[in-house]
Amino acid sequence: MTADWLIRDALVLDGTGAPGVVADVSVAGGRITAVDPGRRDARATGATRTVDAAGRALTPGFIDMHAHSDIQILANPDHTAKVSQGVTLEVLGQDGLSFAPVDERTRTAVRAQIAGWNDDPPGFAYDWDSVAGYLDRLDRGIACHAAYLVPQGTLRHLVVGPEDRPATPEEARRMAGLLAQGLREGALGMSSGLTYTPGMYADDAELAALLRVVAGHGGYYSPHTRSYGRGALEAYAEMIDLARDTGCALHLTHATMNFGPNKGRAGELLALIDDALAGGVDITLDSYPYLPGSTTLSAVLPSWAFSGGPDALLARLADPADRERILHEVEHVGTDGCHGCVAEWDTIEISGVQNPALAGRVGRTVAQIARDEGRAPGDVFVELLVTDRLGTTILQHVGHEENVRTIMAHRTHCGGSDAILVGGRPHPRAWGTFPRYLARYVRELGVLTLADCVHHLTGRPAARLGLTDRGLVRPGHAADLVLFDPDTVQDTATFDDPRQQATGIDHVLVDGVAVIDDGARTDALPGRAVRRGAGGAR
Numbered sequence: 001m002t003a004d005w006l007i008r009d010a011l012v013l014d015g016t017g018a019p020g021v022v023a024d025v026s027v028a029g030g031r032i033t034a035v036d037p038g039r040r041d042a043r044a045t046g047a048t049r050t051v052d053a054a055g056r057a058l059t060p061g062f063i064d065m066h067a068h069s070d071i072q073i074l075a076n077p078d079h080t081a082k083v084s085q086g087v088t089l090e091v092l093g094q095d096g097l098s099f100a101p102v103d104e105r106t107r108t109a110v111r112a113q114i115a116g117w118n119d120d121p122p123g124f125a126y127d128w129d130s131v132a133g134y135l136d137r138l139d140r141g142i143a144c145h146a147a148y149l150v151p152q153g154t155l156r157h158l159v160v161g162p163e164d165r166p167a168t169p170e171e172a173r174r175m176a177g178l179l180a181q182g183l184r185e186g187a188l189g190m191s192s193g194l195t196y197t198p199g200m201y202a203d204d205a206e207l208a209a210l211l212r213v214v215a216g217h218g219g220y221y222s223p224h225t226r227s228y229g230r231g232a233l234e235a236y237a238e239m240i241d242l243a244r245d246t247g248c249a250l251h252l253t254h255a256t257m258n259f260g261p262n263k264g265r266a267g268e269l270l271a272l273i274d275d276a277l278a279g280g281v282d283i284t285l286d287s288y289p290y291l292p293g294s295t296t297l298s299a300v301l302p303s304w305a306f307s308g309g310p311d312a313l314l315a316r317l318a319d320p321a322d323r324e325r326i327l328h329e330v331e332h333v334g335t336d337g338c339h340g341c342v343a344e345w346d347t348i349e350i351s352g353v354q355n356p357a358l359a360g361r362v363g364r365t366v367a368q369i370a371r372d373e374g375r376a377p378g379d380v381f382v383e384l385l386v387t388d389r390l391g392t393t394i395l396q397h398v399g400h401e402e403n404v405r406t407i408m409a410h411r412t413h414c415g416g417s418d419a420i421l422v423g424g425r426p427h428p429r430a431w432g433t434f435p436r437y438l439a440r441y442v443r444e445l446g447v448l449t450l451a452d453c454v455h456h457l458t459g460r461p462a463a464r465l466g467l468t469d470r471g472l473v474r475p476g477h478a479a480d481l482v483l484f485d486p487d488t489v490q491d492t493a494t495f496d497d498p499r500q501q502a503t504g505i506d507h508v509l510v511d512g513v514a515v516i517d518d519g520a521r522t523d524a525l526p527g528r529a530v531r532r533g534a535g536g537a538r
Contacts, residue, residue, distance in 0.1 A: 003028045003047040004512055007483065010053035013451050015060040015459030015472040020451060025058060027479040030512040034475055051507065053483055057450065060458035060471050061088025061144075061480030061510065062434045065286040066222075066253045066416030069146070070098050071118040077525055079143035081421055083515045084501045085434040086482035086508050089145040089470065089530060094253065094418075095224045096153030096193030099126065100134040101178055106158045112310045113197075115354055116296040116393040119422040132185035141525035144510050145480070147465060148529070149191040149222055150182040152210060153199025162309035164201045172209055179213050186531025188465055189219035191253070194226040194235075195337050196299065197306035204242060211246040219532065220249035220282075220464065228293075229259035229339025229398075233268055240276045243283065251464055254418045255285035255407055258293060258398045259341050266406035273412070284464045286416030287407050289436045291399030292495075294351065294420050294427040297392040298385055300343050301326065302335040310390055317386055327378040345370065345377040347397040350384070352423015354391030358384065362424035363496075393423045395495070405447050408437075414461040428498040432491030435502035439490045450486055466532065479512035 005027040011020040012035060026034040026047070064082065067090035073079055082090060092098065097114050099107065107129075111120050128134045131148060138146050155175045160167050167175065179190060190210060194200045211221055221243065225235035236252065243250035252273075257266045273283055298306075298313070305326050306313050316322035329335050334342045345367035353362060361369055361384065370377040384392050407413065415437060419430035429436075434457060441447040448456065462471020470478050482505065489504030508516035513526035 003033065004049065005479075005509070006047035006050045007053050007058055008050060010056055010058035010483065011486075012473050013057055013059045013454040014474065015455060015462070017452050017455035017459070020057065025473065025481075027481070027509065027512045030479055032473060032475050032477050032479050035473060051483065055485065056483055056506065057486045058473065059454045059482050060462070060473055061482055061508065062086045062415065062457045063088070063461040063465070063471065064090035064417050064433070065251070065414045065461050065464070066094050066418045067092055068094060068117045068418070068420050071121065071124065072421045073142050073146060074137060075119070075121045075124050077142055078521060080501065080521045081419070081431045081499070083143045083508055083510070084505065084521065085431065086484065086505055087144055087434060088480035088482070088508065088510050089147065091147045091149065091188070091465070093149035093151050093187070094191050094222065096151045096191050096196060096199035098151040098154055100128060100131045100148070100154070101182060102129055102154065102158060106154065109157055109162065109309055110154060112390065114296070115391045116352060116423070117420050130185060131182035131187050135186050135529035135531060138527075138529040142527040143515055143525055144527040145530050146527065148187045149189050150179050150187045152190055152192040152202065152207070153196055155179060156198045156202060160198065162198050162307065162312070164198070164304060164307040166203065167206055172206060176209055176213050179210055180217065183214065183217040183219055183532065186529065186533065187219070188532050190214050190221055192221070192223040194224055195339065196224070197303050200226065200303050200336065204238065208242055208246050211242055211248040215246055215248040217532070218466065220251050222251045222253045224253060226336070227339040228256050229341040230261050230334065231340045232257055232262055233265070233272065236269060236272055240272065240281060240283065244276065244279070244281050249282040252283065252285040253416060254293075255287050256293065256399065257403045257407070258400070259339060261341070262403065263400045264402055266403035270406065270410055273410070277412070284412040284414060284460070285407070285410065286414040286461075287404065288416060288418050288429050288433055289404060289408065289441055290427070290429050291401060291404065292395045292397045292427065293399065294393065294395050294418065294429075296390070297348070297350070297381070297394050298390045300330060300335065300338045300348070302329045302337055313390070314386060317382055323382060327382070330381070331378055343381070345381075349395040349397065350392060351395050351425050351427065352393040352420070353388050355388045358388055358392070359424060393420055393426070395427055405441070405445070408441060408456070409447055412460075413456050414464065415457040425495070426498050428491070428493035428495055430493070431498060431500055432493035432502060435489050435505065436491040438484070438486065443486065465530075467530070479509050481507070481509040483507040
């Protein structure tokens with residue numbers, strides 16, 4: 001077969017963690033056709049495009065195990081933020097809230113609740129109801145591949161509604177049936193957001209019933225746990241116990257140990273995981289290489305305030321008695337939405353708003369806004385929630401560097417950006433996660449070797465997703481490839497200027513088609529949905 005690409009003299013890091021080997025790699029028909037340690041003659045292969053890759057690393061495409069691009073990948077299909085980092089596959093449907101399966105009522109509620117994650121683009125056509133319909137929409141053409149997790153909170157929205165109550169037996173059966181349908185239609189597993197309503201209203205028995213369905217279909221469970229703060233270890237232990245009891249594979253997504261109570265305690269989390277691994281529990285995890293987290297401002301609220309949905313919450317914020325109770329819990333007691341911690345207003349920075357009249361608040365903390373305006377922080381907090389109709393996104397500066405380094409070195413670790421792409425000043429991880437691993441934590445700090453880091457970002461997550469033809473540089477595998485200079489690759493996105501493309505990444509191929517060519521975005525949209533049972537997924 002005539003080669004489309006011949007990449008010559010590259011340091012090939014194959015995604016297994018093995019040391020790199022200088023080799024020529026040929027690509028034809030969207031597949032890797034040869035990995036040859038001996039120099040090949042371009043004339044012999046008839047290659048359409050030959051790249052001299054001496055001094056550069058060639059790796060599998062990076063897999064973002066935790067992405068919030070569910071709408072943006074469709075509304076803005078160039079998707080430069082991700083493909084310019086070398087991302088060739090991302091996993092959507094995260095944190096228990098996304099856009100399938102839905103009916104019209106549920107779609108409206110979810111759109112309002114997570115507009116801060118996805119925006120709600122004017123005129124955008126939400127022309128699907130099912131998981132199959134959403135995956136078909138992705139198949140019309142996207143920048144990189146995408147996989148999907150059935151979101152447990154959306155299931156609860158659809159079947160139970162937004163109320164804080166146990167599911168009835170019939171509702172539990174219906175949720176299980178819809179989950180099974182989504183898995184049959186191609187979802188790779190299920191996610192939860194157990195500090196987000198209404199998913200957080202599910203008890204362990206309800207979750208266990210759903211996990212048995214996931215396990216029966218060979219999928220995995222990706223929970224945002226009930227706490228990343230004061231109750232973090234207990235929350236992780238709860239998820240591990242559920243995995244052990246149900247036999248469901250577990251992926252602990254954005255596995256952080258944040259907030260003051262967890263400083264220096266990452267080793268305790270890893271000991272918990274290692275003990276479970278030794279007992280036969282199937283566990284992996286992902287993290288992002290930054291200290292601040294990112295979410296919606298409304299996530300800080302206590303869950304009871306959200307019961308009944310967004311309109312009910314806004315009504316409570318307008319009621320003086322309810323408002324006082326909410327602020328007392330947020331500022332003095334600690335809420336389940338804020339991981340059992342009280343809100344520290346100087347750590348909560350506004351990163352995006354839906355209402356243009358609030359644009360001047362972006363880039364300042366709640367405490368700074370309060371000082372500038374001579375107001376109480378709690379009043380600023382409530383005003384933002386109400387005026388922006390819950391669409392405000394935030395950065396929470398609550399991380400610890402020693403925890404970040406310890407967790408990323410674990411043998412089950414994968415990379416995940418947890419990136420929100422919208423807002424006036426989004427978290428720089430939206431544009432910088434993967435090159436930051438390579439620049440800061442490999443080249444500068446040596447926390448990971450280059451070969452090991454590539455394994456964390458490619459082969460290991462591909463194995464978790466059940467992919468049999470992606471994640472490795474190997475003949476017959478899909479030609480999802482990244483060519484970069486390990487000596488110069490660098491994230492340039494900052495908190496002040498977050499929408500900046502990384503440097504040192506020359507070429508990114510998705511199924512053998514260049515989406516980044518000589519460092520520039522092409523107009524190609526070769527990505528498609530990756531479904532369980534097809535396209536290389538088990």
